[in-house]
Amino acid sequence: MPESTRPAPTDKSGLYAPYFEGLTQGQIKVQQCANCSAVLWPPQDMCPECYATSLDWVEASNEGTIYTYSVYNRAFHPAFKELLPYGAVSVRVSPGATILGEYGGDPADIEVGQTVRAEFFQTAPGVALIRWMPSDLSTPAPNQPTTKE
Numbered sequence: 001m002p003e004s005t006r007p008a009p010t011d012k013s014g015l016y017a018p019y020f021e022g023l024t025q026g027q028i029k030v031q032q033c034a035n036c037s038a039v040l041w042p043p044q045d046m047c048p049e050c051y052a053t054s055l056d057w058v059e060a061s062n063e064g065t066i067y068t069y070s071v072y073n074r075a076f077h078p079a080f081k082e083l084l085p086y087g088a089v090s091v092r093v094s095p096g097a098t099i100l101g102e103y104g105g106d107p108a109d110i111e112v113g114q115t116v117r118a119e120f121f122q123t124a125p126g127v128a129l130i131r132w133m134p135s136d137l138s139t140p141a142p143n144q145p146t147t148k149e
């Protein structure tokens with residue numbers, strides 16, 4: 001099944017626009033308060049620390065550590081059936097955001113604290129998403145799509 005049949009974010013405007021734009025360029029971008037430097041994730045209109053509305057977008061690291069994860073043994077959308085079982089991981093990246101994405105290795109190998117790095121793949125025209133790869137793997141696992149942005 002081609003990756004283009006996967007569900008993709010349809011609203012790339014608004015608060016998340018810089019994030020989705022960054023993904024198409026192979027960058028993870030997160031908000032940072034221009035006043036107090038707090039990292040805001042998910043993106044917001046106002047800093048919850050100092051109430052400033054002057055917020056910047058900064059590039060986060062493409063490498064991080066797994067904070068938590070889930071392994072899916074049942075597809076909740078037909079497009080994911082061929083990936084079963086697959087993992088979804090929340091990854092802590094510098095400067096302080098937790099970014100969700102698909103896990104690109106064998107889900108049996110996922111461990112909290114594991115170092116992973118982001119690969120970016122096109123899931124629809126103009127839409128890229130993150131696949132977190134174990135740092136010791138240089139290519140996606142055989143059951144994973146290989147399209148790479």
Ligand SMILES: [Zn+2]
Pocket residue numbers: 033034035036037038047048049050051052
């Ligand atoms: Zn602030």
